[in-house]
Amino acid sequence: MLHQVMKTLTGFQELDVEAKAGVFLADPEGKVLRLYTTYGEFTDEFLEKEREVPYGDCLCGRVAESGQLLMSDSCFSDTRHERRFQNMTPHGHYIIPLKSRDKLVGVLFLYTETHPTWYRFSQEVLLSIGRLIAGAIERNLNEEELMRYRQNLESIVAERTCELTGMREQLRKLNQRMEDVREEEKKRISREVHDQLGQSLTAINLDLSWLDKQDGAAEPVIHEKIQGMRDLVQDTIGLTQKIAAELRPPVLDLMGLPSALEWQARQFEQSTGVVCRVKVNRDLQLASGVSTGVFRIFQETLTNITRHAEAKNVVVTFSRNQEAWELIVKDDGRGMDPAKLSGASSLGLLGMRERALILNGSVEIESAPGCGTLVRVSFPVKSNES
Numbered sequence: 001m002l003h004q005v006m007k008t009l010t011g012f013q014e015l016d017v018e019a020k021a022g023v024f025l026a027d028p029e030g031k032v033l034r035l036y037t038t039y040g041e042f043t044d045e046f047l048e049k050e051r052e053v054p055y056g057d058c059l060c061g062r063v064a065e066s067g068q069l070l071m072s073d074s075c076f077s078d079t080r081h082e083r084r085f086q087n088m089t090p091h092g093h094y095i096i097p098l099k100s101r102d103k104l105v106g107v108l109f110l111y112t113e114t115h116p117t118w119y120r121f122s123q124e125v126l127l128s129i130g131r132l133i134a135g136a137i138e139r140n141l142n143e144e145e146l147m148r149y150r151q152n153l154e155s156i157v158a159e160r161t162c163e164l165t166g167m168r169e170q171l172r173k174l175n176q177r178m179e180d181v182r183e184e185e186k187k188r189i190s191r192e193v194h195d196q197l198g199q200s201l202t203a204i205n206l207d208l209s210w211l212d213k214q215d216g217a218a219e220p221v222i223h224e225k226i227q228g229m230r231d232l233v234q235d236t237i238g239l240t241q242k243i244a245a246e247l248r249p250p251v252l253d254l255m256g257l258p259s260a261l262e263w264q265a266r267q268f269e270q271s272t273g274v275v276c277r278v279k280v281n282r283d284l285q286l287a288s289g290v291s292t293g294v295f296r297i298f299q300e301t302l303t304n305i306t307r308h309a310e311a312k313n314v315v316v317t318f319s320r321n322q323e324a325w326e327l328i329v330k331d332d333g334r335g336m337d338p339a340k341l342s343g344a345s346s347l348g349l350l351g352m353r354e355r356a357l358i359l360n361g362s363v364e365i366e367s368a369p370g371c372g373t374l375v376r377v378s379f380p381v382k383s384n385e386s
Contacts (some may be wrong), residue, residue, distance in 0.1 A: 001140070005133055006039035009110060010015055015122065017094065020111040024053065024060055025137070026104045031055040033064050033107055040111075045085050058082045060107045063095045068125055070095040071129075074114040080228035092116045105141075108298055161314040169199060175358060185248040193244040198237060205233045239295050249295075257291040258282045258318060261298060266300045267314055274331075276302075280318040286325070293359050294318075294377065297352050301329045301375050304349075309333025309373060320381060324361075325379040336367040352377075 006021040014136055020040035024033035033053040053067045062071050072078045072093040081093075092112040099106045108130060152377070212226045252260040258280040265276040286294070298316075306313055311333030318327050352375075356363045361379025 001036050001136060002133070003039055003190070005129075006108075010039065010130065015110070016112060016116060017093075018091065018111040018113070022050075023098070023106055023133075024064075024109075025106040026064060026098075028104065033060055036106065043085060043087070043312050049083065049085070059095050060109055062108050063097050064104060065099050067099060067102075069097065069127055073116070078083075090114050091315075094122075094126060096130040097217065098137065100131065100138045102132040103138075105137050106329045108133060138226055140270050148316055175354065183250050184271075187253075189247055193240055193247070198240050201233050201240060205230055205237070208233065252291060252295055253288075256282075256285050257294060258284055260295050261316060261318060264295070264299060264302065265314075268306070268314075269343045272306055274305070274314055275316040276316065278316045278318075280316075284318065284325075285321060290359060290379075294325075295381075297355050297363070297377050298327060298329065301354050305329075305333065305373075309338070313370065324378050324382070325376075328371065329375045332372045335369045336365075336373045336375055339366060 002023050003112075009015065010017050010019045010021055015133045018040070020038075020042070022038040025036045025038050026033055031054060033048070033055070035050050035052070038047070050217050053061045053064075055061050059070055059072055061079075062080060070080075070093070072081055072095070075084075075088065075091055075093070094110040094112060094116070096108040097109070107257070109303050124277055167296065189197055206326075208230045211225060212230070249260055249263060253262045262278050263278055265278045268274065269276045302314075305314060311331035314329065314331045316327075316329050318325075320326065353363045356377055358378060360382075361377065361380040364376045364378070365373065366376070367373040
């Protein structure tokens, strides 16, 4: 842009200038002018020595300090022309301040013949051109600065995003590790409850049976008391088995996820009276960690239906295609306000999404008041390898 301006100015016959010009950009803080670009032929000595001109030095520095237009008749007779170079030929100067709203942006210098004559509107034209150039330079500098800020901001955002991604991945792995530890602890407690406590209760029940057969137990009151204790022990055994199954259903480890889904659906149906149909392919087998994650999401889904849906029917499907596994749970209950689905107020929904993220998957919920709710859990097939 500046080259085009200088080419146009030096070709303007009324100004009577040579085909040589240049532009300094101002550094107000450093109080110096820095040579930005030139038009025409200049010696290497000139380009080297004029790279930086302090305010107040020579012609251009004086214009930077005063902010006023300057005309010089001859580089040899004008005492303000302090800088001399080898093989310098006589010439005059127009030195034009480049000001935008009273702010000095730079200085434009034009070469003339010695003792140039001003034509009628020279000063007004040159000052107007200087203001136009200054405005254009300032806009470009602002755009460049804005671009640098934007690039810097993008760099910072990218860096922070990378850090957050790394932290998120670490938290996800930690969460997965904690889930694994919890599941192992549930499995251990389940075994102890089922085996040790169950065996102890069974032994007590056998002792009560033996005691009931002794002669001293012939009294009706004693017999009735023993029978009541046996019934209580039997109920406790059943409760123990139920607690053990809820902690870690044996069917999940023995038969795999499809059978575990069917078992949990039957338990749900028996406890709630809600009809629950399950459509699964029994041949689908997943890694233990993946099976556990999907099963826990399924349990949480059924818990939400029990608490909130008021449904009469539930349909469960579990399938896979070439890219993903998919668990779908659809109920015909009262539905939910879609605005509440994306919120973090429901710990159940939040827990489901967190479990899905561990599998690199997602949980999508479609619902509307009076239209039931559909929960779709999807995760990539490769997750089964983890």
